[in-house]
Amino acid sequence: MVRLSILLTALMLLSGLHMTAQPVPGRDENIPFLVTFGSKSETAWGDDDFCQIIFFSIPKEVSTPVYLRVFDADVSGLNDEQKGDWNSKMFYGIYGGKGACSNEDAQKSNMKGKYDSGTLLATKTFGVDAATDNKWYTFGPFNPSEGELLPEFGGNVFKFICEGTSGDDGNMYRLFLSSSPTSNVAVEGAFAFYFKYKFRLHDNNQEVSHIYPYIDKRVVAIKQANFDWDNDGVIRIVSVAKNGESMAVSGDNVWAESRHTVSEAEKNTSFDIQMIKNKKTVIRNNNVVMYLQNQFGELMPFYSVPIGGIPKYKYSIGVKPKTSK
Ligand SMILES: [Ca+2]
Ligand SMILES: [Ca+2]
Ligand SMILES: [Ca+2]
Secondary structure (H helix, E strand, C coil): CHHHHHHHHHHHCCCCCCCCCCEECCHHHCCCEEEEECCCCCHHHCCCCCEEEEEEEECCCCCCCEEEEEECCCCCCCCCECCCCCCCEEEEEEEECCCCCCCHHHHCCCCCCCCCCCEEEEEEEECCCCCCCCCEEEEEEECHHHCEEEHHHCEEEEEEEEEEEECCCEEEEEEEEECCCCCCCECCCCEEEECEEEEECCCCCCCEEEECEEECCCCCEEEEEEECCCCCCEEEEECCCCEEEEECCCCCCCEEEEEEECCHHHCCEECEEEEECCCCCCCCCCEEEEEEEECCCCECCEECCCCCCCCCCCHHHHCCCCCCC
16 A cells, blocks of 8 residues: 555656657667567577566546557567577467456566466467568557556556567567557557566667666665676666666676665656667677566566656765665
């Protein structure tokens, strides 16, 4: 219940952010693709467990149908990462109803238990498919009331799962929650969130990618974990009180972890976690995984838009950090 009121306060800050909240990866994240590999892949290619879970929240006032659109749903042709022959299959599922998000297994970093909780509303499996290569595929329509009504997460919540069920190739894709089946039209007030994120970094080492976890008032420290970063540059935190605090960066096929304290001034703000690529070496096709935990060991959601806006370092706070309890 504590968590509920905290999130409600946070989510009120999201109102007004209509047009930027619908794509995943989010516009401000500057991440080119989400990634899921086939179930027989080597984890050294950048996916630790071959499954990705993304949640979408729709304000309960919205009663018109919504659609979940997937760009490049196939595993072949353009965008995807081929190993040998194209032989991978991807299960896509959209879930609603009781437990879709509230089941704790759906909010964890592994695929144990009922991570696929809730009611399966739509599903399709893709492999080699020229019809969806480099194009949008549309799931739906869904009635928003088919989601799981969770006021603490901002309304009716749907769960999207992309799971590799065979093969060893990499699936690159993007998502858009739309009010139209044929184009990307934002659903007023909706947004996406995720507890573990698997994605592709840009090849161009001048690009900087971001994620935006929200630091609620209970958080006194975070532990970040990332996988298979291939030592591709630096990861740093910018917040109202941190001017680029470094996070641990993983090498090939391993996890790295680091702990970061949270000051009073950082509570109820977002962190801007910046991923700055290696400027000396061009590392291409770099697929990575990241999640964050609070001091209770709970995974912290990242939001497709930074709640409260992108944080700016304030010199007056940073040089005199207030201590947390
Ligand atoms: Ca293959
Ligand atoms: Ca493709
Ligand atoms: Ca990698």
